[in-house]
Amino acid sequence: MVRRKTKNITGLSRIEGIPYHNAWVGFICLSCNSLNNIRIGLQLLDPETTYKTVEWKCSKCDYLHSKYSDLPFDYWNEEFTVAESIRTQRFWQAFFRIATEHPESYWKQCNTCGxxxxxxxxxxxxxxxxxxxxxxxxxxxxxxxxxxNPKRTKDQLHESSIRRRIADLLLEGENETIDMEDLFKRFDRCCFKTKQPLDSNRRDTWAVDHILPSKWLYPLTKENAALLSTEANNNKRDKWPSEFYTNNELIELAKRTGADLELLSSKTPKINTIINVDKCVGRYLQVRERSHLPKRINELKKILVDYNLVDKLSPGNKKLLGFIK
Structure with missing residues (x-):
């Protein structure tokens, strides 16, 4: 059966051909101060290997950023600028480390504005x-x-953001590391929903689905992980399993993962209350000195009440948050 094309309902088109998963490095040219970006693909760079092997040419002035280049700083003494100098080499090591040391060091191309x-x-x-x-x-x-989300007010958007943030805190430390090879074997290297063959080396084509969504406080575990194509996973998002999968798919999913079929087939979402709520309180109240502490406390209390988690708190935390005197 021919799969339906994804329908764009926003009116804002994607730019075709942009490798939106790829990482880029960004650096300011030492010679002309121009910003340069170089696409490096799906594998982040090792700072030491980068220092030893790469040559980054400025797109404007052609200055070559390399451990073999003299530094173009005329106002520095020569012992700090010649490539053979240990001072210059330390500079180049730090230069490449700044650009590649952490994921936060990298750049990315937006596939909407380019x-x-x-x-x-x-x-x-x-x-x-x-x-x-x-x-x-x-x-x-x-x-x-x-x-x-045209009908969502500012307050609703803020509350949704808070719920996601607190849910992430609740699940921090609860998620398991998924054995990807085992996952691919269990799902026959195909998207469970569309049966589309998937290649584990093409990371942009597949995703690990939280069968029971993290929105409802279910951590990622072997029993709560399914293999989906990127498109199918985007369609599922935070949907409860019975909203997305057919009855036969739910039965097969339970067989493959060992998940609770009754829970998967429930017509309404059920909050996972088997979770260490006290740890969440501790993490959520680790605030900066200038944070609005009363506001954070009220946010946390509202979520705990809405999710019926107050009884999961220790007496000390109940008292701390004002649930008991």
């Missing part, structure tokens, strides 16, 4: 390329969300 932007310009998307960032920059995402 700009190459720093790491911080993109929101997190777990297991989504080497940088685990979304395809669209935060500016474009704001425009897209204005179409997808």
């Amino acid at each position: 700009r190459i932007l720093p790491f911080a310009a993109f929101s997190k998307h777990s297991r989504w390329g080497p940088l685990e960032r979304q395809m669209e920059c935060r500016s474009c995402k704001g425009a897209i969300n204005a179409v997808l």
Whole structure:
């Protein structure tokens, strides 16, 4: 059966051909101060190997950034600028380390506006390329969300953000490391929903699905992981299993993963209350000195009440949050 094409309902088109999972490095030319970006692909660089092997040429002035180049600083003494100098080599080591040491050091290209932007310009998307960032920059995402969520007020958007943040804190330390080879074997190297063959080496084509969504406080475990194509996973998002999978698929999913079929087939979402709520309280209240502490306490209390988790608190935390005197 021919699969339906994804329908764009936002009116904001993607730019075809942009390798949106790829990472880029960014650096300011030492000679002319121009910003340069170089696409490096799906594998982040090792700082020491980069220092020893790469040559980055400025796109404007052609200055070669390499351990073999003299530094172009005329106002520095020669012992600090000649390539053979230990001082110069220490400079080059730090130069390449700054550009490659952490994921936050890298850049990414937005597949909506086409700009190459720093790491911080993109929101997190777990297991989504080497940088685990979304395809669209935060500016474009704001425009897209204005179409997808036209009726959501500022307060509703804020509350949704809080719920996600607290859910992440609740699950911190609960998620298991998934054995990807085992996952591919269990699902016959195919998307469970579409049966599309998947290649584990093509990381942008597949995703690990939280069968029971983290939104409802279910951690990622072997029993709660399914293999989906990227497109199928985007369609599922935070849907409860029975909203996305057919009855036969739910039965097969339970057989393959060992998950609770009754829970999977429930018509309404059920919150996972088997979780260490006290740890969440401790993490959530680790605030900066200038944070609005009363506001954070009220946010946390509202979620705990809405999720019926107050009884899971220790007497000390109940008293700390004002649930008991």
